[in-house]
Amino acid sequence: MEISIHKTNHKEKDFKRDVMDEIQENTQTRRSFIQKLYSDPVAWGATFWIVLMIGTAVFAPFLTPYSPVSGNIGNRLMPIGTPGHFLGTDEQGRDMITRILFGGRMTLLMGIVPVAAACLVGGALGVIAGYFGKAVQSIIMRCLDVFYAFPALVLAIAISAALGPGVRNTFVSLPIVFIAPIARVTATAVQQIKGLEFFEAARVSGASHWMIIRFHLIRNIFRPVFAYVSTLIGISILVASSLSFLGLGVTPPTAEWGAMLRSLQDALYTQPTVAIAPGVMIFLTALAFNLLSDSIQDALDVRS
Amino acid sequence: MTASAILEVEGLSKTFKVKDSHGRSKVVHAVNDVNLSVGRGETVGLVGESGSGKSTLARLIVRLIESDKGVVQFEGQNLQGLSSKEMKKVRSKMQMVFQDPYSSLNPQMTVFDNVAFNLWVHGERKNTNKKVMEVLQDVGLSQRQAAQYPHELSGGQRQRVNIARALVMNPQLVVLDEPVSALDKSVQAQVLNLLQDLKQEYGLSYIFISHDLNVVEYMSDKVAIMYFGNLVETATSSALYGSPKHPYTRMLMDSIPTLSKRDKWSGFQSIGEPPDPLEPQAGCSFRSRCLKATSRCEAEVPVLKNHEGGHRVACHLWDNSVEPVSTIEWLESFANSIKYRSLFGEENENELE
Amino acid sequence: MTRLFHRFLQAIPTLFGITLVAFALVHIMPGSPIDALVPPDASADVRAQVIHIYGLDKPLPVQYVLWLTHAVRGDFGMSIGMRVPVNQLLAQAIQNTLILGVAAAFFSFVTGTVLGVLAGLNQGKWIDRMVSTLGLAGVSIPAYWLAMVMVILFSIQLGWLPSSGMHSQGQEGNVLDLLAHVVIPAIALGFTPVGVISRMVRTSLLQVVKQDFVLALRAKGLMRRQILWHLLRNAALPVLTVTGLELGYLLGGSILVETIFAWPGLGGLLNSAIGLRDIPVIQAGILLIGTLFVLMNIVVDFVNSAVDPRIQRT
Numbered sequence: 001m002e003i004s005i006h007k008t009n010h011k012e013k014d015f016k017r018d019v020m021d022e023i024q025e026n027t028q029t030r031r032s033f034i035q036k037l038y039s040d041p042v043a044w045g046a047t048f049w050i051v052l053m054i055g056t057a058v059f060a061p062f063l064t065p066y067s068p069v070s071g072n073i074g075n076r077l078m079p080i081g082t083p084g085h086f087l088g089t090d091e092q093g094r095d096m097i098t099r100i101l102f103g104g105r106m107t108l109l110m111g112i113v114p115v116a117a118a119c120l121v122g123g124a125l126g127v128i129a130g131y132f133g134k135a136v137q138s139i140i141m142r143c144l145d146v147f148y149a150f151p152a153l154v155l156a157i158a159i160s161a162a163l164g165p166g167v168r169n170t171f172v173s174l175p176i177v178f179i180a181p182i183a184r185v186t187a188t189a190v191q192q193i194k195g196l197e198f199f200e201a202a203r204v205s206g207a208s209h210w211m212i213i214r215f216h217l218i219r220n221i222f223r224p225v226f227a228y229v230s231t232l233i234g235i236s237i238l239v240a241s242s243l244s245f246l247g248l249g250v251t252p253p254t255a256e257w258g259a260m261l262r263s264l265q266d267a268l269y270t271q272p273t274v275a276i277a278p279g280v281m282i283f284l285t286a287l288a289f290n291l292l293s294d295s296i297q298d299a300l301d302v303r304s
Numbered sequence: 305m306t307a308s309a310i311l312e313v314e315g316l317s318k319t320f321k322v323k324d325s326h327g328r329s330k331v332v333h334a335v336n337d338v339n340l341s342v343g344r345g346e347t348v349g350l351v352g353e354s355g356s357g358k359s360t361l362a363r364l365i366v367r368l369i370e371s372d373k374g375v376v377q378f379e380g381q382n383l384q385g386l387s388s389k390e391m392k393k394v395r396s397k398m399q400m401v402f403q404d405p406y407s408s409l410n411p412q413m414t415v416f417d418n419v420a421f422n423l424w425v426h427g428e429r430k431n432t433n434k435k436v437m438e439v440l441q442d443v444g445l446s447q448r449q450a451a452q453y454p455h456e457l458s459g460g461q462r463q464r465v466n467i468a469r470a471l472v473m474n475p476q477l478v479v480l481d482e483p484v485s486a487l488d489k490s491v492q493a494q495v496l497n498l499l500q501d502l503k504q505e506y507g508l509s510y511i512f513i514s515h516d517l518n519v520v521e522y523m524s525d526k527v528a529i530m531y532f533g534n535l536v537e538t539a540t541s542s543a544l545y546g547s548p549k550h551p552y553t554r555m556l557m558d559s560i561p562t563l564s565k566r567d568k569w570s571g572f573q574s575i576g577e578p579p580d581p582l583e584p585q586a587g588c589s590f591r592s593r594c595l596k597a598t599s600r601c602e603a604e605v606p607v608l609k610n611h612e613g614g615h616r617v618a619c620h621l622w623d624n625s626v627e628p629v630s631t632i633e634w635l636e637s638f639a640n641s642i643k644y645r646s647l648f649g650e651e652n653e654n655e656l657e
Numbered sequence: 658m659t660r661l662f663h664r665f666l667q668a669i670p671t672l673f674g675i676t677l678v679a680f681a682l683v684h685i686m687p688g689s690p691i692d693a694l695v696p697p698d699a700s701a702d703v704r705a706q707v708i709h710i711y712g713l714d715k716p717l718p719v720q721y722v723l724w725l726t727h728a729v730r731g732d733f734g735m736s737i738g739m740r741v742p743v744n745q746l747l748a749q750a751i752q753n754t755l756i757l758g759v760a761a762a763f764f765s766f767v768t769g770t771v772l773g774v775l776a777g778l779n780q781g782k783w784i785d786r787m788v789s790t791l792g793l794a795g796v797s798i799p800a801y802w803l804a805m806v807m808v809i810l811f812s813i814q815l816g817w818l819p820s821s822g823m824h825s826q827g828q829e830g831n832v833l834d835l836l837a838h839v840v841i842p843a844i845a846l847g848f849t850p851v852g853v854i855s856r857m858v859r860t861s862l863l864q865v866v867k868q869d870f871v872l873a874l875r876a877k878g879l880m881r882r883q884i885l886w887h888l889l890r891n892a893a894l895p896v897l898t899v900t901g902l903e904l905g906y907l908l909g910g911s912i913l914v915e916t917i918f919a920w921p922g923l924g925g926l927l928n929s930a931i932g933l934r935d936i937p938v939i940q941a942g943i944l945l946i947g948t949l950f951v952l953m954n955i956v957v958d959f960v961n962s963a964v965d966p967r968i969q970r971t
Contacts, residue, residue, distance in 0.1 A: 142670060143674075145670070145671050145674065146671060146674030146675060146677070146678060148671075149671050149672075149674065149675045149678075149947045149950060149951050150675075150678075150943070150946065150947050150950060151905040151906055151908055151909035151946070151950060152906075152909065153906075153909030153910065153912065153913075154908065154909045154912070154943065154946050154947075154950075157909075157912060157927070157931070158678070158682060158939065158943045159682075161682070161931045161934075161939050162681075162682040162683070162685050162936075162939075163685065164934075196407040196408075197402040197403070197404055197407045197408035198407060198408050198409050198410045198418075200363075200368055200400075200402065201400070201402060201408055201466075201469065202410075202421065202425075203368055204366050204368060204395060204399060204400045205395060205396075205399075205421065205422040205425045205426075205469075205473070206388075206391065206392035206393075206395035206396065206425055206426065207421070207425040208388075208425075211421075211424070211425055215410070215413065215417075215421060215424075216410050219410070219412035219413070220410070220411070220412055234796070234797055235796075238797070238799055241799060242799065242801065242913055245799075245801055245913065246912070246913070246916070246928055246931060247931070247932060248931060258799075261799075261801070261802060261805070265805075265917075268805060268808065268809065268813075269813060272809040272813065275805070276802065276805055276806055276809065279799060279802030279805065279806070282799050282802065283794075283797055283798050283799065283802065286797040286798075286799075287793065287794060287797035290793055290796060290797050291793060294793065
């Protein structure tokens with residue numbers, strides 16, 4: 001709303017222009033976004049690794065003759081390079097490659113699903129907070145502030161500790177961690193759009209809130225929110241595997257990279273290279289998502 | 305109320321609560337007890353400096369913001385207190401064109417979609433294509449441009465889209481909030497002519513808001529001058545431009561950069577900037593800039609009074625319906641003005657441009 | 658001073674929320690909260706006593722107020738696993754965690770600043786790219802895994818540094834011994850913020866370089882080193898802010914790293930409490946970390962506004 005005070009007018013206009021420039025720039029890159037990403041070798045590398053991980057996760061049962069949950073106790077802790085067990089075996093004699101392939105399923109799921117879920121809830125909260133005026137906003141934001149009072153990992157650990165271990169509880173605790181920041185980013189984006197005149201024009205046309213949100217709001221906040229959310233997948237993978245490492249996430253005998261690191265902790269002295277192998281996978285996968293998110297932000301030109 | 309009026313505004317007021325630089329809550333009277341009527345087929349010009357409340361008045365009329373007091377009657381129907389469903393029906397007959405051609409179009413929608421959105425809102429899925437294309441053609445845009453995004457168009461073209469978006473609903477009244485002030489002079493003329501043509505073609509009434517007196521003179525049948533949330537003078541266009549009465553109006557007239565300025569100059573050149581809206585002064589809000597302010601102006605707020613044949617002025621100087629300037633006074637102010645002119649003349653012109 | 662006070666007032670609702678979360682933890686867990694508060698083998702007498710003290714038979718709001726009044730006085734009940742008052746455990750643990758946390762913060766601040774300056778001064782060159790890659794690696798690496806790798810390398814293979822604990826046997830007062838023990842955990846914990854801090858240093862350095870006064874300094878004929886000093890002083894503020902905020906991350910990460918090194922801190926305590934489902938300890942630990950985090954944010958805010966007159970009012 002334009003408050004008619006002589007002295008603020010100028011600033012306000014500058015701000016509007018800035019926001020518009022930003023959106024405009026984004027629109028101009030509408031077609032070139034994919035092209036930019038396409039010509040970025042780092043993005044290619046990261047995408048290749050992610051696709052490879054998803055592929056091996058989906059087809060894991062066809063890629064290995066072994067079972068991920070039961071092994072031959074006589075073959076426990078074989079070193080890397082053992083015939084038939086290229087990455088060795090774990091403390092229960094299960095094939096490491098098989099465990100890593102199946103473990104990738106859980107890790108990828110726990111990286112993507114919680115972020116997607118948090119995106120729906122947090123995005124909706126952010127839209128509501130930003131769109132429906134000050135009172136609604138301060139109620140929602142004050143409530144979310146409580147979640148900001150904890151470092152992400154501590155919050156995830158606290159909720160998981162209360163709910164008890166298990167995959168299902170991880171899928172509850174992780175989204176809760178991400179809802180507050182997503183809502184805040186969304187609300188900020190909404191407020192910037194809300195001051196623009198096309199928004200007022202839509203209201204003059206008599207459009208319902210839903211029509212305005214659907215046609216004028218979501219399209220214009222999608223990019224900044226998407227860019228932010230893309231940074232969260234790497235974090236989600238790390239937090240999820242940390243939970244499993246603490247025994248709060250995936251429970252044995254299910255394979256998951258963090259849980260594998262936990263159970264192999266005692267083998268650190270006897271078979272160190274086998275014991276740290278799952279960590280390499282966590283690192284590379286989180287790195288791939290972070291690199292891709294970096295490239296996405298560059299391509300969208302939203303980096304602060 | 306005249307029988308042919310399409311819009312009647314009575315006693316419309318709006319205050320904003322703002323915080324001043326010390327964080328204290330202050331009340332700003334953005335629009336103060338405004339009365340205005342727009343006849344069918346008429347263009348009413350609304351003139352004022354930035355911050356005078358004219359944009360707020362426009363938004364109050366189309367009910368983008370709720371008024372504190374007063375009545376807006378559209379085609380005899382009081383808009384205040386209408387449910388959103390009832391209001392939606394009215395909205396299709398009362399549209400608005402915005403100032404900024406950049407931020408007034410959704411950058412993520414094509415020109416076609418930006419215009420068609422208004423039809424979608426009113427559930428008109430049939431003939432959308434035909435209607436949008438027709439109106440785009442009427443405002444002078446091609447089929448190719450309909451498929452483009454706003455950023456691919458020039459400022460003038462965008463403003464045409466803006467106009468098309470307002471017209472696609474077949475409205476009765478269009479509120480034009482500084483529709484050309486962001487455009488280049490050459491483009492301004494094109495858009496103004498277009499607006500004139502469309503008025504005939506669509507049988508529209510306009511409320512035309514601007515700070516540019518030349519443009520308003522060209523467009524309007526009736527003109528209202530706004531200062532600090534108050535209407536200070538209303539008259540037919542010819543009466544107002546022929547014999548401006550309020551000192552503020554005269555000041556505005558003086559600051560029009562014309563080649564024959566000396567002829568029109570009336571000695572009402574004023575000084576200084578508008579006062580701080582957060583610290584309103586008692587009496588007439590214009591007195592600090594008025595060279596003819598008397599002690600009465602400090603004490604009493606002037607109200608809009610009929611002067612002659614519908615020419616209304618809110619100024620104590622005109623209470624006796626005669627030119628309120630004695631020769632000596634005039635010479636005095638003339639001398640003052642020359643002094644101030646040399647000191648402030650340039651600055652004032654900039655401010656109003 | 659009034660501003661600091663004002664800021665504290667603003668934080669009160671948040672602190673209130675933290676206590677609500679901590680309180681809720683007991684009630685969202687499956688089973689009766691009484692099981693969370695007393696050891697399973699406790700006598701019926703003790704159970705009745707606890708039920709009475711915490712008012713577990715009363716409505717939830719009453720219970721919350723009772724619990725809160727106890728918590729404010731530092732009474733978090735008894736640890737189920739260790740049979741000692743929770744506040745005793747916490748008091749010891751928080752000291753040890755602060756030692757590790759400060760060491761890690763020191764490591765990441767120094768390394769981050771050095772790398773950031775190097776990257777900023779060599780903008781676009783290979784060293785710049787190296788630093789940014791390292792930074793990205795830092796936020797992608799699981800701290801506990803890095804800790805494991807470093808243990809293998811420096812303790813098991815090379816035998817340079819001790820692999821766990823805070824002191825060697827009988828060396829409790831020896832500062833050098835403590836330092837030797839803190840190196841690996843501090844680096845493992847402080848590695849992630851290095852990337853964030855170096856990126857921040859680089860950005861703010863480049864921003865300051867663009868400002869006019871740097872040109873003036875050059876014009877005055879100052880040495881490169883002297884100019885750099887001016888630059889750093891001007892770039893320091895955002896970097897301090899980021900470091901302050903990263904302390905929160907360190908608190909979280911310490912849970913993992915302390916577990917691996919058997920470091921007797923808050924994180925290790927929490928982790929063992931989680932294993933035992935020792936809810937009073939978890940509850941108090943969460944409350945403590947949340948409160949610390951909020952207070953830290955206030956201090957960072959305050960230091961910022963004290964240092965930079967431009968952000969007096971926000």
